Amino acid sequence: MIEIKKMTKVFNEGTINEKVAIADLDLKINDGDFICIIGANGSGKSTLLNCLSGALIPEKGNIIIDGKDVTLLSQNKRAHGIGHLFQDPLAGTAPHMSIEENLALAAKSGQWLSTISEKDRRFFKEKLARLDMGLEDKLSVQVATLSGGMRQALTLVMNTIKTPRLLLLDEHTAALDPETADKVLKMTRETIEEKKITCVMITHNMQTAIELGNRLIMMNDGKIILDLNKEEKEKLTIDDLREMFRKRSSSELDDDRMILS
Ligand SMILES: Nc1ncnc2c1ncn2[C@@H]1O[C@H](COP(=O)(O)OP(=O)(O)OP(=O)(O)O)[C@@H](O)[C@H]1O
Ligand SMILES: [Mg+2]
Incomplete structure (x- = not known):
């Protein structure tokens, strides 16, 4: 409560x-x-x-x-x-990092991950595939190059990758x-x-x-x-x-x- x-x-x-x-x-x-x-x-x-x-x-x-x-x-x-998403689709992601780096940060509650394992990648791919935006094939792409909608969808995944209170x-x-x-x-x-x-x-x-x-x-x-x-x-x-x-x-x-x- x-x-x-x-x-x-x-x-x-x-x-x-x-x-x-x-x-x-x-x-x-x-x-x-x-x-x-x-x-x-x-x-x-x-x-x-x-x-x-x-x-x-x-x-x-x-x-x-x-x-x-x-x-x-x-x-x-x-x-x-507590996950928090805003109207601005650019607000919730780190633009100069790749999709997988953003997801890794979210999964580890902000702690930097020096290496992302193949198991992590499979997990991220599975989450992204459900968005039906093709992001699962772009794990190493820099977030700044994505559309606003893709970034907002990614932000949602990041905010829920660990179930928020x-x-x-x-x-x-x-x-x-x-x-x-x-x-x-x-x-x-x-x-x-x-x-x-x-x-x-x-x-x-x-x-x-x-x-x-x-x-x-x-x-x-x-x-x-x-x-x-x-x-x-x-x-x-x-x-x-x-x-x-x-x-x-x-x-x-x-x-x-x-x-x-
Ligand atoms: N940082 C701030 N400094 C001064 N006044 C603020 C600040 N943030 C909000 N306000 C004022 O507080 C009131 C409530 O603002 P709030 O942003 O919570 O409204 P809202 O219901 O979200 O509106 P909107 O539908 O436009 O997003 C408004 O009068 C707003 O101008
Ligand atoms: Mg408002």
């Missing part, structure tokens, strides 16, 4: 630019939950994930992972294996072309289901949020305004979701990217 208790994250506190990005937020993430988060621009979705990963430390409240309070622990001290996906397919986005999303879903990974995914695609996972959370103004379980969310249409947002936030869902999807 991962628990967020009364968490508040403020940027530029005490200045004219003060912004309460997360306001007194409570959330329990059960083991095996696959949560989709939607909400307007600036509602605090990325900040919530950054607090969970340890990239940001909240001003108030607690984050408890498996009974241990990790609130003040920085990212690298949070030894729980928690996988955080911050619109990780938003910058990809529709076909590649579908491929990466399919692979995301399969990996999560197969390894039973606990996952929190931000998406601007309301249909994706309805279809994927077992929970749908809607955020507005640093708060959770809706938290639906699988049965509740699967009945919904996009129009229902819009209406729920309007009722609970007293505003329209003014997110251009979301309306398009």
Whole structure:
């Protein structure tokens, strides 16, 4: 169980630019939950994930992972294996290293491997073959030469090669072309289901949020305004979701990217 208790994250506190990005937020993430988060621009979705990963430390409240309070622990001290993918497909890989070197780093939790064995290579090939992008034949190719979609797919493999305690996906397919986005999303879903990974995914695609996972959370103004379980969310249409947002936030869902999807 991962628990967020009364968490508040403020940027530029005490200045004219003060912004309460997360306001007194409570959330329990059960083991095996696959949560989709939607909400307007600036509602605090990325900040919530950054607090969970340890990239940001909240001003108030607690984050408890498996009974241990990790609130003040920085990212690298949070030894729980938290995977984090971002919108930028170039963010998660080391461009001047080869595919197999990137994978070896991920497999050994960042420790440098002086030699990669044939057994390692077979293991990497098997993982890559499942992406259906031909990467299994490019193990020694420099990552900088790959397309954005290939790099994002590789980043997903790297973040799940050792089953993470928690996988955080911050619109990780938003910058990809529709076909590649579908491929990466399919692979995301399969990996999560197969390894039973606990996952929190931000998406601007309301249909994706309805279809994927077992929970749908809607955020507005640093708060959770809706938290639906699988049965509740699967009945919904996009129009229902819009209406729920309007009722609970007293505003329209003014997110251009979301309306398009
Ligand atoms: N490093 C920062 N410094 C100052 N303000 C920030 C910082 N990061 C986020 N904010 C502000 O906090 C609020 C929440 O931002 P956040 O990025 O979490 O929103 P979001 O829901 O992820 O939005 P989007 O859908 O645009 O990605 C916004 O008002 C944003 O401008
Ligand atoms: Mg964001």
